[in-house]
Amino acid sequence: MPRTPVRSVIPPYILRKIIDNASGHQQDYARRTLNHVQHLMAHNWQKPVAPKNAVGGHVDREIYDAQNTESLPGTLVRKEGQPETGDVAATEAWDYLGVTYDFFWQAYQRNSLDNQGLTLRGTVHYGKDYQNAFWNGQQMVFGDGDGEIFNRFTIAIDVVAHELSHGVTETEAGLIYFEQAGALNESLSDVFGSLVKQFHRKQTADQADWIIGEGLLADGINGRGLRSMSEPGTAYDDPLLGKDPQPAHMRDYIQTRDDNGGVHLNSGIPNRAFYLAAKALGGYAWELAGRAWYDTVCDKSLPQDADFNTFAQFTIRHAQSRFNKATAQAIENAWKETGVLS
Incomplete structure (x- = not known):
């Protein structure tokens, strides 16, 4: 089965600047995140498989909560047909996964990232004060930020859509990451x-x-x-x-x-x-x-x-x-x- 490298939204050069210019816990958070990003970049994840008989125009989502651990995917907290959890990060992730699906379907008649109805999965509250979000070829993962430099990573719809769009590019063009x-x-x-x-x-x-x-x-x-x-x-x-x-x-x-x-x-x-x-x-x-x-x-x-x-x-x-x-x-x-x- 094809393997996919990880794509993270905060580039290494920004994290290095924080390490150089910050001090104390801000520096520690950035260093920990950078080390984690470099570890992720060296790891290849199995590509997921779309559910059978997926119907175009109907998004299939799952939101998980890592509960500030680095274990994926975490605890399932919401899937299609279930109500909001009351957790703002989970709600934002849910909504923006849905908007991204709707965009590709309505604008380009594309049925999810792989055009075969792939389930869109997101994990919130990843790590402690984790200063990044990433797509690992299987799902979206969102850190909470530190509240001092970065807010929670579910806050920006374009960040969510940016990471998901890597899945479209990987499926279609497979542009090398260099x-x-x-x-x-x-x-x-x-x-x-x-x-x-x-x-x-x-x-x-x-x-x-x-x-x-x-x-x-x-x-x-x-x-x-x-x-x-x-x-x-x-x-x-x-x-x-x-x-x-x-x-x-x-x-x-x-x-x-x-x-x-x-x-x-x-x-x-x-x-x-x-x-x-x-x-x-x-x-x-x-x-x-x-x-x-x-x-x-x-x-x-x-x-x-x-x-x-x-x-x-x-x-x-x-x-x-x-x-x-x-x-x-x-x-x-x-x-x-x-x-x-x-």
């Missing part, structure tokens, strides 16, 4: 994460904030979220977190061995390309630009080691074949503005 292909992998999760939030709020491209992780940073932290798709490099600037290091243009592309070759860093470039395309096309971003990106992810001829240029060409081609030349031209212009195409 350098430009890995940055595309991360960018796709930001794209669909942002689209799920926009879909939930019924926002057009003009109305959206294009922030990933809105609400995740605790009071007192100088930042709007983890990343800005509209202006990469501007999401935060804080004594503990440092300054958002994402580039927005190929001239600033970061060559590094860290972070799997900069997958969370250089994702800012395709993120901005998507934002520019969505803004130029107007209306709901999931209808034109989002559809071209989704069609590209589902194109089995997309190489697993695709670089930005290759991916860009695929999005233009799909925009032309599904829509028209004007849509394709707007997308091409966006890739040119970020320096991916000349």
